[in-house]
Amino acid sequence: MSIELELRLAGEDANEDTLSDLMDTLDRANIDGLTVKRKEVPPAKGDMGFVPAPDTLITILQTVDDCKMLIEYLQTWYRYNHVMICPKLQAISEQLKDRHPQIQAMVEKMKAQFCKDK
Numbered sequence: 348m349s350i351e352l353e354l355r356l357a358g359e360d361a362n363e364d365t366l367s368d369l370m371d372t373l374d375r376a377n378i379d380g381l382t383v384k385r386k387e388v389p390p391a392k393g394d395m396g397f398v399p400a401p402d403t404l405i406t407i408l409q410t411v412d413d414c415k416m417l418i419e420y421l422q423t424w425y426r427y428n429h430v431m432i433c434p435k436l437q438a439i440s441e442q443l444k445d446r447h448p449q450i451q452a453m454v455e456k457m458k459a460q461f462c463k464d465k
Contacts, residue, residue, distance in 0.1 A: 350408045350450060351437040352417075353386065357462070358431045361402050365430045370404060376420040380409035405437070411446055414453055425461055433462040 356366055366385075373383045383406050385399035408414050421432055434457045439447055 348409055348442040349438075349440045350411070350414055350443060351439075352406045352408070352414075352454065353435040353437050354404045354406060354421075355433045355435070356402045356430050357433055358429060360429045361431070363401060365428060366402060366404065368428070369424055369430075369432075372420060372424045373404075373406065373417075376416070378408070378413050378416045378420070380407075380413060381417065382407040411443070411449060411453075414450060418453065418457055421457065421461060431462045432457070434458060 354369075356369070370383055370385075373381065383404055386403040386405050387397040388400045390397060406417060408417060425432060434454050436451060436454045439450060443450070
């Protein structure tokens with residue numbers, strides 16, 4: 348079972364440092380089964396392969412409760428940073444399809460809290 352969320356940072360202070368800080372915060376969150384990785388984008392001319400997106404993380408969670416915990420950690424991080432976090436639901440495993448409306452409602456709540464003006 349898994350829930351895949353894309354978290355894109357936006358705003359004046361969205362940069363490599365804030366993305367790294369968010370990754371460190373999520374690593375310390377100690378959420379069972381949470382996987383955090385940089386989104387990869389196709390190579391630009393002259394690149395040797397896929398490169399990390401400068402502003403986007405992919406988070407993979409195992410349960411709806413893990414998703415709630417992620418939101419709590421994002422709220423704490425967001426309070427101390429002037430960076431918008433724009434979440435997007437990427438995928439839900441077949442076992443969690445019946446929870447899709449609940450998960451989508453959480454993502455919409457996250458958008459309302461963290462991604463103003465987007």
